[in-house]
Amino acid sequence: MAERDGKDRSGRLIEQVTGSELAGLDGAGEALWLDVIAKMDEVYSDLLRYETDLEAKNAELEEAQAFISSVIASVSDILVVVDADGTILQVNPAFVRLTGISAADLVGAKLATRLAPADRAAATDLAGGSGEFSDREVRFLTAEAVSDLMAVACSPRLDHAGRHAGAVLTGRPIGELRRAYEALHRAHQELQQAQRKLIEQEKMASLGRLVAGVAHELNNPISFVYGNIHTLDRYRGRLTGFFEALAAGGDPNELRRTWRIDPLMEDLGPLLEGSLEGAVRVSDIVRNLRRLSFSKPGDRMAVDLDKVARNAANWAARAKGGGTRIDFDGCDGALVDGHEGQLHQVLVNLIENAFDAVAGERDPAVAVTVEAADGMVEVRVQDNGPGVAPAVADKIFEPFFTTKAVGEGTGLGLWISYSIAREHGGEIALRPVPHGACFVLRLPQRGPEP
Numbered sequence: 351m352a353e354r355d356g357k358d359r360s361g362r363l364i365e366q367v368t369g370s371e372l373a374g375l376d377g378a379g380e381a382l383w384l385d386v387i388a389k390m391d392e393v394y395s396d397l398l399r400y401e402t403d404l405e406a407k408n409a410e411l412e413e414a415q416a417f418i419s420s421v422i423a424s425v426s427d428i429l430v431v432v433d434a435d436g437t438i439l440q441v442n443p444a445f446v447r448l449t450g451i452s453a454a455d456l457v458g459a460k461l462a463t464r465l466a467p468a469d470r471a472a473a474t475d476l477a478g479g480s481g482e483f484s485d486r487e488v489r490f491l492t493a494e495a496v497s498d499l500m501a502v503a504c505s506p507r508l509d510h511a512g513r514h515a516g517a518v519l520t521g522r523p524i525g526e527l528r529r530a531y532e533a534l535h536r537a538h539q540e541l542q543q544a545q546r547k548l549i550e551q552e553k554m555a556s557l558g559r560l561v562a563g564v565a566h567e568l569n570n571p572i573s574f575v576y577g578n579i580h581t582l583d584r585y586r587g588r589l590t591g592f593f594e595a596l597a598a599g600g601d602p603n604e605l606r607r608t609w610r611i612d613p614l615m616e617d618l619g620p621l622l623e624g625s626l627e628g629a630v631r632v633s634d635i636v637r638n639l640r641r642l643s644f645s646k647p648g649d650r651m652a653v654d655l656d657k658v659a660r661n662a663a664n665w666a667a668r669a670k671g672g673g674t675r676i677d678f679d680g681c682d683g684a685l686v687d688g689h690e691g692q693l694h695q696v697l698v699n700l701i702e703n704a705f706d707a708v709a710g711e712r713d714p715a716v717a718v719t720v721e722a723a724d725g726m727v728e729v730r731v732q733d734n735g736p737g738v739a740p741a742v743a744d745k746i747f748e749p750f751f752t753t754k755a756v757g758e759g760t761g762l763g764l765w766i767s768y769s770i771a772r773e774h775g776g777e778i779a780l781r782p783v784p785h786g787a788c789f790v791l792r793l794p795q796r797g798p799e800p
């Protein structure tokens with residue numbers, strides 16, 4: 351229509367110019383006019399093109415605006431845009447729903463007037479006055495009273511020149527966050543409880559294994575002591591008979607034979623020795639078990655593992671050292687939190703085990719090294735003995751596992767040591783080495799004094 355109008359108009363113009371006024375013009379003037387008219391035509395068609403371009407751009411802009419509006423409308427968090435003076439420029443439907451006030455009434459109002467009275471002091475910060483991102487917990491005025499407590503994040507807004515132009519506020523009810531936090535907290539507590547239960551179960555299982563082991567280990571010596579006592583009781587009967595017959599005037603040689611006194615006297619020695627050995631074994635087991643004192647966390651103190659390891663090495667060397675060379679390589683700052691006595695016991699056991707292991711070697715040597723690094727203190731006890739056979743490596747920490755002869759080891763040493771290390775928040779491990787065995791006690795280093 352516009353095009354046809356244009357053509358009509360320009361046609362009429364040509365007609366007018368050619369029809370009346372051009373009649374009096376000469377040839378040059380006519381050409382000039384025609385030129386002007388052609389230019390005008392050109393400008394006009396350019397204008398038309400710009401108009402259609404503009405219309406297309408407009409349509410695109412409207413589409414983009416509709417898209418942004420629909421996104422803002424479907425955001426469930428509240429969204430409020432304010433200018434640098436704290437005047438509300440835009441709100442989203444979530445904010446309208448929260449306050450129960452129409453967008454038309456909210457836009458143009460000062461943010462401070464829309465906050466609950468107690469929170470009005472926050473208005474300047476919320477309008478981005480500080481120029482920094484900030485978080486606030488505020489309540490908004492609603493049509494009836496005030497909203498739930500909202501966690502509002504404020505992002506400052508800058509204009510095209512980078513100047514402070516206000517802020518964008520987004521937020522959601524704290525209740526929701528709190529519920530999520532509480533659910534997380536509950537899950538965390540449940541997890542901790544499950545973990546405690548597991549540790550408890552593990553402790554019970556290990557106690558069960560210990561008790562079964564103790565029962566088994568004690569049963570052996572007790573049963574042969576018991577058997578021996580029965581035999582001794584029978585022998586007592588025979589001796590009583592023999593002495594009574596002797597007192598009645600019988601022939602001593604005859605009576606000795608009748609009452610089988612000679613084999614009885616021969617048997618008496620081994621019987622008593624066996625019983626004594628059984629009793630010693632029982633007392634060894636009990637002594638080892640008594641060492642196993644479970645500590646209260648309260649009685650811990652600073653322990654210098656370097657000093658303890660040195661003492662333990664001297665101690666063990668006195669008991670089992672023999673001709674074994676012992677090298678000690680200590681260090682400063684090997685402080686841990688714990689019970690000196692228990693840690694001493696752990697190290698004595700590790701070093702005694704090493705001495706036992708090298709007993710058959712031609713050039714027996716044991717090396718004790720103390721190191722403190724990365725918040726841990728490590729004591730390594732290495733020997734040049736036969737090492738721990740792979741087949742038993744996972745059994746050596748079990749109670750009563752021993753490869754030593756009866757009377758030489760109860761098999762409780764490593765088990766007790768391991769329990770003590772665990773109670774101190776550390777561990778004992780067998781470290782692979784090319785020759786011999788290397789046991790490592792690792793404990794957390796004591797932190798600096800507060």
Ligand SMILES: Nc1ncnc2c1ncn2[C@@H]1O[C@H](COP(=O)(O)OP(=O)(O)OP(=O)(O)O)[C@@H](O)[C@H]1O
Binds near residue numbers: 703764
């Ligand atoms: N340094 C070592 N080299 C080789 N084997 C070792 C070494 N230390 C421990 N073992 C093995 O681990 C087993 C268990 O050691 P543990 O200290 O628990 O008991 P034990 O020394 O046999 O007896 P106890 O310490 O109760 O007197 C030992 O019998 C031995 O077989």
Ligand SMILES: [Mg+2]
Binds near residue numbers: 699759763
């Ligand atoms: Mg031992």
